[in-house]
Amino acid sequence: MARTDEVETVENKEAKDALAQPPVIGPGYDFVSITDKIASIVQRGTPVGWYLGFAIPFILTMMLLFAIGYLFAVGIGAWGVDIPVAWGFAIANFVWWIGIGHAGTLISAILLLLHQKWRTSINRFAEAMTLFAVACAGLFPLLHMGRPWFFYWLLPYPNTMELWPQFRSPLVWDVFAVLTYFTVSLVFWYIGLIPDLATLRDRAKSKWAWRAYGFLSLGWRGSADHWHHYETAYLILAGLATPLVISVHTVVSFDFSVAIVPGWHSTIFPPYFVAGAIYSGFAMVLTLAIPIRKAFGLQDFITMRHLDNSAKILLATGLMVTYSYLSEAFFSWYSGNIFEAYVELNRIRGPYWKMYWILVICDVIAPQVFWFKRARNNIWTLFIISILVNVGMWTERYVIVVTSLHRDYMPSAWGMYSGSVWDYATIIGSIGLFLALMFLFVRLLPTISIAEMRTLVPGSKGSEAK
């Protein structure tokens, strides 16, 4: 039957890969050692380093809470937003976080469908990253509302006003897209976790750990039927998640492209945004993977091959984004529309030219070093570039939001924008929240899918017996 041939091809491919590049898992691992290696991260006592590391994001999170409290107390005026730039940091942050949230599901889903074995060791925390990033992203549309206590008016529910959301508004599309994305990612993540939770249950030392993991693992026994249905479901979920990932950032891009603001109203936006999302997502994966593998000695699972592949993807998506910049610039000239043309020129040499060139340097020029294998195999290069790309992607969103609005149709209404101290407190705080969640995750759940790693152990294929 089909499956076996498939296996063959994959194996051949792997064989070739094996010659070409480092393997996706270090040598000399069997079921026991893998299980021990990964599960022990969760099960051994908390290292001091973890507390030290956790302290900083924790403080930042407290700062975020304070900023939010102040915001709700005095009103949105605490931020830098004004007329004409009624959207500022908040929306840039939102898009940025959502973008970061794309790599996780993408890695797990698309790479699963493509039978990319190297996904297994990074998908778990990539998915976690997705969830936390989307959670951070979800904050901002809420916070940026003038009357956030009425957020539920964006949800369809029966009410005495007999009013519904205005379904033609991209903001409502956003609500559905983001909520769906979060839910599906959560389900996908959890389903993937169940077997590992069972493992932790069965290895649990303390009674409470056993209770907790026992409860979460739903009594998973890994019976053949379970695995059968589980795999089908997981595969279909992946199949669903893939278009979902694409759609979510497409919808996010509609926030801009549906509006008539010059610099927003552009058909390139959906693909442009999706590419950008994957770009920043993978950058964040690297930014996280590199320290994590170091901290927990996971070099054998997250091998140079993973980093190398991620770097290649960064390069590819980076080129797509570059193409988008170029086509934007081209059409602003080619369209002959004075408003569009002005916005583009204004970005390049207007009051915000610094931001624009920062984004060009970070997003266009920096990743070009990945053409060279040496760069792709140098941890530090990878790390620094990944951070640059993250910065660049935030700047890109800032440029899109601010420079388009601050000089649109009516010169009489042109105005400058810059974030207030509360804007900065909020974005930095949200990064803190994100990191804090990551810290908790690596502490409490297996950072790498144990069950899937087992399938990479030599001799894990039952069919080899035939």
Next chain:
Amino acid sequence: MIGKRKAKLFGLSAEYADPQHLLEAARMICDAGYTKVSAYTPYPVEGLADIIVTKKRRVAAIFLIGGLIGGLGGFFMQYYAAGITYPINVAGRPLFSWPSFIPITFELTVLGAALFGAFGMLAINGLPQPYHPLFNVPRFSLATQSRFFILVEVKDPKFEYDATRRLLERSQPRVISDVYDW
């Protein structure tokens, strides 16, 4: 052990060190005509399902149903809200401006499918099920880590304690243990 109730035999379980033995054993037992047999592995072992899984459920169908409900429901909700219950002139667009309804329809399709599918799968697998007789076998905790198990239930019409045990022994298991239920 648990409370006062007296244990009754639930089945016989055999433990194997690697997937190859497991597969052979499974094939052998099934060939021997046993039907109430199940295998337990720390990761999905390819080919196992073809041998041992008798009743395959259409998980995909549940996804489909969920998707349809989500999608159609979502689209009608928007149509109802914008066009029927409170028709308002928004930006001069027609009440039924279907192009604007596509994104949400899609999202809700995915949402419906995913939720139905995921929970459907759990339901089919009879989860959550924190207790199962096998858990009474201390070594079974290895089933989620490094070892492979086969369980032959007493319910099986061909089950005869000695015969079955002998059959299992022939498949060179690490351990054979009696599984008791309470």
Next chain:
Amino acid sequence: MNQPHQLSGSTNGCEGETHKTKKTFWRTLEELAGSESQTNLVKRLEQHAVMIENALDRRDFIKLMSASLALAGITGCSVQQPTEHIVPYVRQPEEIVLGKPLFYATAMPMAGYAMGLLVESHEGRPTKIEGNPAHPASLGATDLFSQASVIGLYDPDRSQTTMYLGEIRSWGVFLEEFLKDISKQRASQGAGLRILTGSVTSPTLADQIKGILTAFPKAKWHQYEPAGRDTAREGTKQAFGDYVDPIYHFENADVVLSLDSDFLCAGPGSVRYSRDFMNKRRPDVSNPNMSRLYVAECTPTNTGAKADHRFPMRAAQVEGFARAVAYKLGINLPGSGATPYTDHSDAIAALARDLQAHRGSSVVIAGDYQPPIVHVIAHMMNESLGNIGKTVRFIDPVEANPTNQLESLRQLVNDMNAGTVELLVILGGNPVFTAPIDLDFPSALSKVQTRVHHSLYYDETSALCHWHVAAAHYLESWSDARAFDGTVSIIQPLIAPLYSGKTEHEMMAALSNNPDQTSYDLVRKYWQQRHGTGGSTGGSSQTSTTPGQASSPPSNTTGVAPALPNPPDGFDQWWRKSLRDGVVANTTAAERAVAIRNSQQAGTASNIPPLNPGEFEIVFRPDPSIFDGRFANNAWLQEIPKPFTKITWDNTALISPATAQRFAIEIDPARRGGEHGNMVSDVIELNYQGRTLHMPVWILPGHPDDSITVHFGYGRIRGGDTGSFKGFNTYLLRTSFAPWFDVGLKIRKLDETYELASTQAHHSMENRDLVRAATLGEFKQNPKFAKSEADDPSKSKWLFPNWSYPGYAWGMAIDINTCIGCNACVVACQAENNIPVVGKIEVMHGREMHWIRIDRYYSGDEHNPETHFQPVPCMHCEDAPCELVCPVEATTHSSEGINEMTYNRCVGTRYCSNNCPYKVRRFNFFRYADYDTPVVKLQKNPDVTVRSRGVMEKCTYCVQRINEAKITAEEQDRTVRDGEITPACAQACPTRAIVFGNINDPNSNVTKLKAEPRNYGMLADLNTRPRTTYLAEVRNPNPEIKTE
């Protein structure tokens, strides 16, 4: 609107109120003192305002909703509401219909001159000022000052009691002391008594003062207006040998030459003048003609902005220019031309030819800020052009006692310094702040034994006086005043004094020793006298006073119109009619024949020395928004963007771009809110006559080089919470010998910067066809010059079928050509729609709330650019981009095509504002509305929601007025008539540049305008299909003059 029965009733109403509230009027001291007075005030007002209290309680409702999320979550608005109260009248005045406003006719005296008004009153609360169509100075329109005056009434900083050396005293105590002082004076025939007022046109007041001056022969009456019209006055005197007032008839003028005169936006007749003038500048296909305006001016003015030819020059050069023109007209002038004017010689020749070609249908008008000689020359030109009697008529002075006020003030100061002044009564005004610096008024004042200051605020002058008497606001007062053309209006109160203020009449009554006369009695008595025997024989034999000596008692009842014939149906009928109409019939001053004296006697050249190199000319002007400083505490006026600089809350030194370059002076947008908000300007040091002042600058295109304009009125120290410590006090440089301009200014750029709040720092239109303009010639060749293919929605490809709007379809047309950028519409809108004031900081953040703004663009070279004004309210697009993106249906389209904004549904995503190409949406970033100060709530329009924090708002076409009119019409089973609905902006507009109506009605005014070839939709190529469209600008330059 003003049905007779209402207004006739109104008079009773007002009398009723005055009487009714007398009991609450005489307050005991402890009530006057202390914080309690506020609450008393509100108690007192409950009798007036039935619905106020609960109307205000309701405002907390939205806040309450936020608290009770959970319930609201399911049931929207049905959280339990706080118990509200209804406070009915005890005895309800029969003319009051609860929930329906009444309109009372009255008048606002501004620097003495009356602006006729109709004031909207809700249950006794005046809430909105409108112009009185029957009044010659208004014709139904208003200027921004009268529009804004209504919050002056409710100003919590207004002085609330009588004070002695800053301590609260009762009126009674004051009277005792005051009468003592007066009796002292009686002995000396009032040798030590001085009265200082502003310009007085009020017949009653004049009569009272006359009475006092007869009782105290040695007493003297001085008048001083900081922004006075001495030069115009002296000009007529020099030209004709006697004080007369010129009245201009622009409706007959085809060519107008303004010699530094801002007749469109400044001066008592400006509202009327701008209407007359603009009526001749509405070219359409049937009559493609318009008048031509030449302006020679220094500081750019609104008049200059509308000029077809503007000649920018230093103020001192205007005389030379005038002489050059006069010379071309062959007039032989008195005095030798000061400094001959050499530029624009061909232009001047052409201009002269143009004037000659329009003998009898041209006007030469000189500015109040130019020396008398310029006025003389203007008069002579008018005479030689045969305009006098046709486009320029002369009447006896409207002022009761015209005099050279500066001289009058100087003499007062001399007397004070000489120590001859024992009792000084200052009626209104704030001389300590406004008097020329060289007179050193404060120190002179300190030499007076007893000083009494009667004013609205406890201001700089009050602080230096023994006694301060709180004045009553004109909306609280009985009085009378005359318009620029002499027409008399009776001023009737809309409400009993909130703060137990006294009127000038009551002060004078006290001075003439019968203090218990109410101003109502006084005014009524005076007019009773004026009928029949009481009257006098005409002001033709006007006593004129030679400069330098204050008026001796006027021989007769001053310069008011002659005795009135006994009214046929009795005085009471006459009185009611006068109150109802807002004008007293047949009081318009008769024309007076005048003749230029022998030209050699007529005035001499004002010998202003030429400018030394490196020195500058300094030019003084009253501030365009707070005038001479009297409106400093009026937040609406403070936040009005000034016509050219668009600066709010400040005054600056205006300099030309070239001058700025010379001194490397710059204005940069700030990082936050720059361009639209926060501009960082360099500070310069003005050094004039040894006095220095540090001030920020504003680089003003069109301002002449080597000249610097400063506006006075800012820098108040005791201007109230709003007015104090704003801007810079330029009175500190203003001297009595050069009140308007002088040479000898030195400037120095300092190493400081200052943050200005300017709402539009961007000058250029960036080649976008927002304002479309052409010359008259071009218009005649191609009337449709403003049309563009892309603009036509019917032609544009569009995915969806258009909605149809049967029944009413509201629309607006704005004629850019006739807009003079006077800001009246902006204030009117603010008053009508409860628009909050946000303060300088928020304006700097680009968060001002005006629903209608006046965009100012420049075209051409910055030395002498063309200035364009464009009022921009919401366009009410039929395919509104804002609506499409609102996630909660907070902004939607009504069945009549109004782009509705439902505040209580808005969640504040601000997406609509982003997507509005016109950027007319305004957002409550903070809780701007004042829920806390009880008294300011009284001004709120009960028909408009007060917006809470976090909601978007914008122009609604005054939907409350539309609904009101539709309901009235439906109840009478008819449709709304054209002109029945007028939005606040349109109603206030002096030139009727804004027209509103039903565009489905082919005969409506607006439909006709939209049918005109000049009509175009701004940014219509975005297919927004705006309901508000513009009529393009057409200028009428003289083809003989090639614009350099």
Next chain:
Amino acid sequence: MHRVFHPSSNIIARVTIFGGLIIIAGICWVVYAVGTSSYVTEVAVPRSQPVPFSHQHHVSGLGLDCRYCHTTVETSAFAGIPPTATCMNCHSQIWTDSPMLQPVRDSYRTGVPLVWNRVNNLPQFAYFNHSIHINKGVGCSTCHGRVDRMPLTWEEQPMEMQWCLECHRNPNKVLRPRDQVFNMEWQAPTDQVTKGAELANSYHIRDTHYLTSCSTCHR
């Protein structure tokens, strides 16, 4: 050590899952019920007043017309609340020393107005106009109920947006001849459907889109 969940945990697990769903649904229902209950909407809850004024007595008892006190109901947005003087028209003659009316007499003497507790109350952002409804044939009792049977006045309707919309979307079902507007006893005839349509026609009632435009009530 080796641990096993108790066999009953399977049942517990399933029960909690379905139980949880039921509980959530229950909570939603409770919140909705509370939200629409008269506790929140204060429908049919008599308000205490400084003077226990009885519409029942004055209307059905003495047969006063609504407009005797609510004078401006036909001409103004505000129906009008009688000044103390109106009360004293009669009560200077009758019940002149009833202690119940003391506050009224005090108010009349001192000029300090009575302070009534508002019964029918719309939020500040909803603008209701009595006169137009009266003129279009919407009767008092349609919204205010049988005031003539209220000893102490209470709110008859929740006065929520959906309630307003009911009529604005389909006015015909409540329209009555103008001469019946103040008639408390009026009952909709059996053929109200046709009658209402005729009235709507003759009174020129505007179409639904107009009546349900936001700015009809919100400004």
